[in-house]
Amino acid sequence: MATALTVSQPINLPAELAPDVAAAVNYARAEKAPATRRAYGTDFYLFSAWCDAKGAPALPASAETVAAYLAAEADRGTKASTLGRRIAAIRFAHKLASLPTPTDSEAVKATLRGIRRTIGAAKVKKAPAIAEWIKAMVRTCPDTVAGKRDRALLLLGFAGAFRRSELVALDVEHVEETVDGLRVLIACSKTDQEGEGATIAIARGSDACPVRALREWLDAAGIESGPIFRPINKAGTVSEQRLTDRSVANLVKAYAGRAGLDAKLFAGHSLRSGFLTSAAGKGASIFKMMDVSRHRSVDTLRSYVRDAELFKDHAGTGLL
Numbered sequence: 001m002a003t004a005l006t007v008s009q010p011i012n013l014p015a016e017l018a019p020d021v022a023a024a025v026n027y028a029r030a031e032k033a034p035a036t037r038r039a040y041g042t043d044f045y046l047f048s049a050w051c052d053a054k055g056a057p058a059l060p061a062s063a064e065t066v067a068a069y070l071a072a073e074a075d076r077g078t079k080a081s082t083l084g085r086r087i088a089a090i091r092f093a094h095k096l097a098s099l100p101t102p103t104d105s106e107a108v109k110a111t112l113r114g115i116r117r118t119i120g121a122a123k124v125k126k127a128p129a130i131a132e133w134i135k136a137m138v139r140t141c142p143d144t145v146a147g148k149r150d151r152a153l154l155l156l157g158f159a160g161a162f163r164r165s166e167l168v169a170l171d172v173e174h175v176e177e178t179v180d181g182l183r184v185l186i187a188c189s190k191t192d193q194e195g196e197g198a199t200i201a202i203a204r205g206s207d208a209c210p211v212r213a214l215r216e217w218l219d220a221a222g223i224e225s226g227p228i229f230r231p232i233n234k235a236g237t238v239s240e241q242r243l244t245d246r247s248v249a250n251l252v253k254a255y256a257g258r259a260g261l262d263a264k265l266f267a268g269h270s271l272r273s274g275f276l277t278s279a280a281g282k283g284a285s286i287f288k289m290m291d292v293s294r295h296r297s298v299d300t301l302r303s304y305v306r307d308a309e310l311f312k313d314h315a316g317t318g319l320l
Contacts, residue, residue, distance in 0.1 A: 035165050035245060043089035059097055063105030066090060070108070074115045083112060127265040129252065129274035130281075134158045135208045140258040145220050146232045150251055152217035153229050155210035157248065157271035159202045160184060161293040164248035164268035170228045172218065180204065182211055186294070200292050276301065280308035 044058075047069060051058035056065045070083055091103040102108065129137070138154050141147040157167045166186050174185040182202035204211050218228070227242035249268035256270075257263035272293065279289050286301050295301050311317075 039085065040089035040092050043086045044093045047086060047090055059093060060099045061090065061094070061102050063102040063107045066102045066105075067107050067111040070111050070115060074119060080112070080116045080119060083115060087112065126267040126270050126273070127262075128277040129158065129256070129266060129270040131158070131274070131278040133256070133259065133261060134271075134274060136259040136261075137252075137255040138208055138213075140255060145236055145238065148213070148217040148220045149229065149232065150255065152210070152213040153243075153248065153251060154255060154271065155205070155208055155213045156202065158275050159205070159210040160200055161272045161275040161289075162186075163272060164245040167248055167271075168227075168229055168243045168245050172223060172225050172228055175214070175228070177211065177215070182214070198294055200294070273304070276304040277308055280305040 047061075048058040050069055050072065051061065051065060054065075054068075056062075058065075066087070070087070073083055073086070074080075087103045087108065091101045094101045094103075134154060138151045141151040141154075153167065156162070157164070160167075169187065170184070174187060176183040180201070181204045184200050184202055186198050186200065188197070202210055214228075218224075221230070221238045223230070223238070226240070229243045230241060231239040231243055231247070233239070245268060248271075252266050252268055252270055253263040256266040276289055276293060279292075280286075280301075286298060286305060289295075289301055289304075290298070293301070
């Protein structure tokens, strides 16, 4: 059963080329972000397991096999958006192996279109952790080393409109404290795969200040370099490693529940969407919002502004 995303290597090459070929393989894999590679690996594993159970090859797979897999998954209740990602993973695996991509077949495309029309393609949005809720969440953080870490993570994640992968990738060396707040270098992100980097500003707060929270966490943990956000074991020992992006989602959910909110409605992205929703609600310039969020499209941010102003000057106000 094929379970890994592998790059095909030409045969009958001189042995002296082996190290360079291996390096080329690693660079080819690095084309996608680590989180994307992990998701694709899981998706292709699921496809491979299904193919194995049906006695069909997964690599190379036929268009008919992929179409049948999509239909079977749709009947199991898998969302159309998830199936779209599964197709991307299957396509990527075939490209890495230098094989024809069955996902380009009209049979596969038509099957996915039919699934979308039948079960719908709308994504379920997680709730934005708006400023008021963030303040309620951090008020529940215990006065412990772990509590200081969690408070800093929630406030910094919100104030910088961070994606969870960006947040856990931060190192002490990426942060500079100034009179006005923090200058934070985001070395690499979802929209900056080449690693050009971008610097954003984090404003100071009053009762819930991300600058003060970060300093208190670093001092309590004795962290002077390397990863900012790290695991802490039951004995209270701070690890040298960095938190995973999954940990961010778990923490957001946990503190939402502690604040009396429905934890199921929140995820790691709630910090980012919460900042944008809160800023839009205060009438912030969409271009100033982009300075923090690093969105490349104004159209993407317009949805946050529209949501925040949904009832402002409503056409139906006063009619009933």
